[in-house]
Amino acid sequence: MQDKFNDNGWGCAYRSLQTLCSWFLYNGYTDKHPPSHNQIQKTLVDMGDKPEKFVNSRQWIGSVEVGYVMDSWVGSQHRIQFVSSGEDMAMQGGLLAHHFRTHGTPVMIGGGVLAHTILGVKYDDVTGDTQFLILDPHFTGKDEITTIIKEGWCSWKGPNFWDKRAHYNMCMPQRPSLDLN
Numbered sequence: 001m002q003d004k005f006n007d008n009g010w011g012c013a014y015r016s017l018q019t020l021c022s023w024f025l026y027n028g029y030t031d032k033h034p035p036s037h038n039q040i041q042k043t044l045v046d047m048g049d050k051p052e053k054f055v056n057s058r059q060w061i062g063s064v065e066v067g068y069v070m071d072s073w074v075g076s077q078h079r080i081q082f083v084s085s086g087e088d089m090a091m092q093g094g095l096l097a098h099h100f101r102t103h104g105t106p107v108m109i110g111g112g113v114l115a116h117t118i119l120g121v122k123y124d125d126v127t128g129d130t131q132f133l134i135l136d137p138h139f140t141g142k143d144e145i146t147t148i149i150k151e152g153w154c155s156w157k158g159p160n161f162w163d164k165r166a167h168y169n170m171c172m173p174q175r176p177s178l179d180l181n
Helices: 012-026 037-046 063-074 086-102 145-150
Strands: 077-083 107-111 114-123 130-135 154-157 168-174
Touching: 012 037, 012 063, 012 107, 012 114, 012 168, 037 063, 063 077, 063 107, 063 168, 077 086, 086 107, 086 114, 086 130, 086 168, 145 154
Parallel strands: none
Antiparallel strands: 077 168, 107 114, 107 168, 114 130, 130 154
8 A cells, every 4th residue: 555545466567657757757857747557557548558448457567568658648758678587687787877877767677577666776887796776666654765765665786686587678768858949
């Protein structure tokens, strides 16, 4: 239960999408507040990606759907990066470092039956060592930053965090250019 809405067991990608939309709002790229679960579902139905019965369901979404909603909701383009296994996530450090340098947007990642949000990356281009700053959308409780940090709901994770048997898709929103003219 979060914000008086129970999405336990199915809402992690929705929450990650809401985090991405918040980034665009708070960085001045949109004036739209993050969509509710229902608005996310209606957006996917309206664009023809999901059938009408999807609205008000408890069905999961993945990285591709997150990208579709980002495109529609905040007008951003996105890149989907497929990673064949959790073991290969360690090799994504350079790609993610480039993404955060050039776009800075959080990344939604889905794999197996879970979704997470990557807020940053520490990448050593000499050794290839990679750490991921993960915001875990599975948190339920009061919005108290001290608890969230202390209990590891937002923390640095190593490559062993990822499930070695799962494949992953990363939705990497592209920051629009600001027209300064």
